[in-house]
Amino acid sequence: MRNAWLAARALLLWTASGIHFAVVSSFLILLRMFIDPRKNDWPQRVFFRNILRLAGVKFEVQRAPGFDAQRTSIFVSNHVNIFDPFVIYSAIPQFVRGFELESHFQIPIYGWMMGRFGNIAVPDAPGRKGLEVMIRRTRAALDSGVSLIAFPEGSRTRDGRVQPFKKGIFSLAQKFGVPIVPISIVGSYEFFQTGNWMLSPGTIKVYLHDTIDTSGIDRTDLDRLRERIRDIVRAPVEQSIENYKPRGA
Numbered sequence: 713m714r715n716a717w718l719a720a721r722a723l724l725l726w727t728a729s730g731i732h733f734a735v736v737s738s739f740l741i742l743l744r745m746f747i748d749p750r751k752n753d754w755p756q757r758v759f760f761r762n763i764l765r766l767a768g769v770k771f772e773v774q775r776a777p778g779f780d781a782q783r784t785s786i787f788v789s790n791h792v793n794i795f796d797p798f799v800i801y802s803a804i805p806q807f808v809r810g811f812e813l814e815s816h817f818q819i820p821i822y823g824w825m826m827g828r829f830g831n832i833a834v835p836d837a838p839g840r841k842g843l844e845v846m847i848r849r850t851r852a853a854l855d856s857g858v859s860l861i862a863f864p865e866g867s868r869t870r871d872g873r874v875q876p877f878k879k880g881i882f883s884l885a886q887k888f889g890v891p892i893v894p895i896s897i898v899g900s901y902e903f904f905q906t907g908n909w910m911l912s913p914g915t916i917k918v919y920l921h922d923t924i925d926t927s928g929i930d931r932t933d934l935d936r937l938r939e940r941i942r943d944i945v946r947a948p949v950e951q952s953i954e955n956y957k958p959r960g961a
Contacts, residue, residue: 721768725911729766736762753807760798767795768913769903773803778922779893781805784859785923786885789895790874790945791863793904799897800861803918809853810861811881832860834880847884854890864938872901872953874946882938889927892937894944895920898952919948 736759764771775781787808789800797810814833832849853860864877885892896919903914921944929937 719910721911725767725913726909729763733763757802760801763798764795764802764916767911769795770915771799771802772915772917773920774917775920776922779920780891780923783891783923784854784857785891785893786881787859787861787893787895788864788881788941788945789861790897790949791865791868792872792897792900793868793906795900795904796863796897799900799916799918800895803895803920804859804861806859807857808859808861830858847887850884851888854888868906869901870906872949872956874942874949877938877942879934879938882934882941883931885926886929886931886934886937891926892924892941893920894924894941896945896948898948901953902956921945
């Protein structure tokens with residue numbers, strides 16, 4: 713009986729958040745055609761936060777003392793599920809855009825939306841031409857004061873733990889001398905797990921860690937930087953996963 717109730721509740725939450733997404737995202741796209749997104753940031757934040765509310769999420773943000781909200785940065789986060797963009801956008805007090813696989817821009821409707829909102833395409837396969845385009849777009853965004861979001865794991869976690877980080881985003885940060893802000897998303901795996909449609913409403917907590925300067929970092933130190941940031945991101949995530957007990961266990 714309890715399992716039936718949980719399934720019915722999950723279906724209701726998906727329906728409510730899905731309808732809200734379809735209606736409001738269409739409205740925001742229409743606004744995007746006439747208004748600069750930077751002048752239209754607050755409706756997007758309300759929209760993203762409401763998606764979480766309708767999915768049954770309580771939301772908390774903890775900022776470290778060394779987090780500099782004024783600096784254009786690259787935010788580096790663990791990748792949990794499809795709700796990550798809504799979680800991160802609700803947490804970061806800046807105008808931000810994300811990196812997205814180039815193939816995602818070919819998905820009907822979704823890809824067009826990502827392009828309209830200004831996300832940066834990342835080549836699916838290594839290639840000099842595609843890499844040059846991505847670097848040029850990244851530089852243009854950072855030079856214009858737009859902070860960027862990256863998921864260096866490259867894919868969503870399947871066990872809640874933080875997977876190894878890929879090198880690319882750290883090379884870009886070092887190349888442009890832009891600071892990195894590690895982000896830990898905690899509680900999202902317990903809320904929704906990739907590969908399963910069930911939702912378990914609860915609290916998602918986002919940690920915005922200290923802003924890390926990269927201007928003095930040499931390329932030979934990139935591996936050390938990558939591991940340092942992964943350790944920062946994973947610490948609160950691992951603690952939460954260790955205490956996690958699956959429903960029904």
